[in-house]
Amino acid sequence: MSTDVAVVGLGYVGLPLAQEASRSGLGVLGFDVSTAVVDGLNAGRSHVDDLSDADIDTMLGAGFRATTDETDLDGADTIVICVPTPLSDDGGPDLTAVKAAVATVARHVRAGTLVILESTTYPGTTDEVVRPMLEEASGLTAGRDFHLAFSPERIDPGNPKFGMRNTPKVVGGQTPACTERAATFYRRFVDIVVEAKGTREAETAKLLENTYRHVNIALVNEMARFCHELGIDLWDVIRLAKTKPFGFQAFYPGPGVGGHCIPIDPNYLSHNVRVRLGYPFRFVELAQEINATMPAYVVQRIQNILNTDGKAVNGSTILLLGVTYKPDIADQRESPAVPLAKRLASLGANVVFHDPKVPTWRVDGATLESVPDLDASLASADLTVVLQPHSEYDGTLIAKTAKRVFDTRGITPAGDTVEHM
Numbered sequence: 001m002s003t004d005v006a007v008v009g010l011g012y013v014g015l016p017l018a019q020e021a022s023r024s025g026l027g028v029l030g031f032d033v034s035t036a037v038v039d040g041l042n043a044g045r046s047h048v049d050d051l052s053d054a055d056i057d058t059m060l061g062a063g064f065r066a067t068t069d070e071t072d073l074d075g076a077d078t079i080v081i082c083v084p085t086p087l088s089d090d091g092g093p094d095l096t097a098v099k100a101a102v103a104t105v106a107r108h109v110r111a112g113t114l115v116i117l118e119s120t121t122y123p124g125t126t127d128e129v130v131r132p133m134l135e136e137a138s139g140l141t142a143g144r145d146f147h148l149a150f151s152p153e154r155i156d157p158g159n160p161k162f163g164m165r166n167t168p169k170v171v172g173g174q175t176p177a178c179t180e181r182a183a184t185f186y187r188r189f190v191d192i193v194v195e196a197k198g199t200r201e202a203e204t205a206k207l208l209e210n211t212y213r214h215v216n217i218a219l220v221n222e223m224a225r226f227c228h229e230l231g232i233d234l235w236d237v238i239r240l241a242k243t244k245p246f247g248f249q250a251f252y253p254g255p256g257v258g259g260h261c262i263p264i265d266p267n268y269l270s271h272n273v274r275v276r277l278g279y280p281f282r283f284v285e286l287a288q289e290i291n292a293t294m295p296a297y298v299v300q301r302i303q304n305i306l307n308t309d310g311k312a313v314n315g316s317t318i319l320l321l322g323v324t325y326k327p328d329i330a331d332q333r334e335s336p337a338v339p340l341a342k343r344l345a346s347l348g349a350n351v352v353f354h355d356p357k358v359p360t361w362r363v364d365g366a367t368l369e370s371v372p373d374l375d376a377s378l379a380s381a382d383l384t385v386v387l388q389p390h391s392e393y394d395g396t397l398i399a400k401t402a403k404r405v406f407d408t409r410g411i412t413p414a415g416d417t418v419e420h421m
Helices: 014-023 035-042 053-061 096-106 125-138 176-186 199-230 234-241 265-277 282-292 294-308 337-346 374-380 395-401
Strands: 005-008 028-031 065-067 078-081 114-117 147-150 169-173 193-195 317-321 350-354 360-363 366-369 383-386 405-407 418-420
Touching: 005 014, 005 096, 014 028, 014 053, 035 065, 078 096, 096 114, 096 125, 114 125, 114 176, 125 147, 125 199, 147 176, 147 199, 169 176, 169 199, 176 193, 199 234, 199 265, 199 282, 199 294, 265 282, 282 294, 294 337, 294 383, 294 405, 317 337, 317 374, 337 350, 337 360, 350 366, 350 374, 374 395, 383 395, 395 405
Parallel strands: 005 028, 005 078, 028 065, 078 114, 114 147, 169 193, 317 350, 317 383, 383 405, 405 418
Antiparallel strands: 147 169, 360 366
């Protein structure tokens, strides 16, 4: 089968893209530098939450294959780069993986190739970093000899309603012709494609989406603090406010923010503003400050609850429920449960956890195992802390069984032994 599209980076973004392209009848090649990932996929094993082993088998049956051999990229009509961009030590995006991927792709670009970057990054990356590398290595010119575009990934792991096909796809090209070519490609397997003015607009749209969420989560997290002090039930406040059919979208408090987007992407924009313009993006930096301090705030609330029972954190058994960054997935990236557990352990707590998605959990060099009997652990722990509302958790049962509950997610009914964020 000819290679219509080669997907570089087979993680939570690249693999769903490869799946949907394969479903549409395109010849799909997956490239990754991880031998374990490639061997697993070729053997029919999935390593991401949103795809099952059966999904991989279906892809293989449709002609998909994965490789670590970059020469297999030769002749691909379209190459999509989907590699991670974590934060660097200075708070900006770490483009190490992007540059490595671009260097690899550049050796296989030919006249007519379409190259698309999907990795989240700061505005200008496609034009200022990716384009020069591709042009220098290939001897070709973007927009004239080959096509170049940016299309921000919008994968929401674990979302049962929106996936690759029915989530609108934003596309911005180096030139209008590049935009048109990229849009035509995505329309093969995405229902709605939205064309941007250019690559910078497409890059910034992704950052705006996640900055919006970051700032609004920080707003309700700060409200949670003062509502608690004032004796106001914030959960009821949100319930009331969201009955308004316009002008309001409900966000909810929690023990912090995690994942691949919210704790990271807004910092790209903030860093870019500081470096290029010399002044801070104050909303983003304030939101980061508020959200980053939530694990410490949760620990303080835990101390207060235990004090009410005449107990110290030191020596108390604290059961954490749900240690992933969002409900119903196994992904633990940037989960606020980690700094929270570290802080509790430093205060002398006996930290145990339960998570139906995570059998073992690494915290500060130690490996913890999920408690095997949830009911028994609820009954024996001095305090149970709900960190993630996995659908397997029955809030009523938790409240009934546990000695004391601190619920940061609002899944348990109010009661004498339950305190909400």
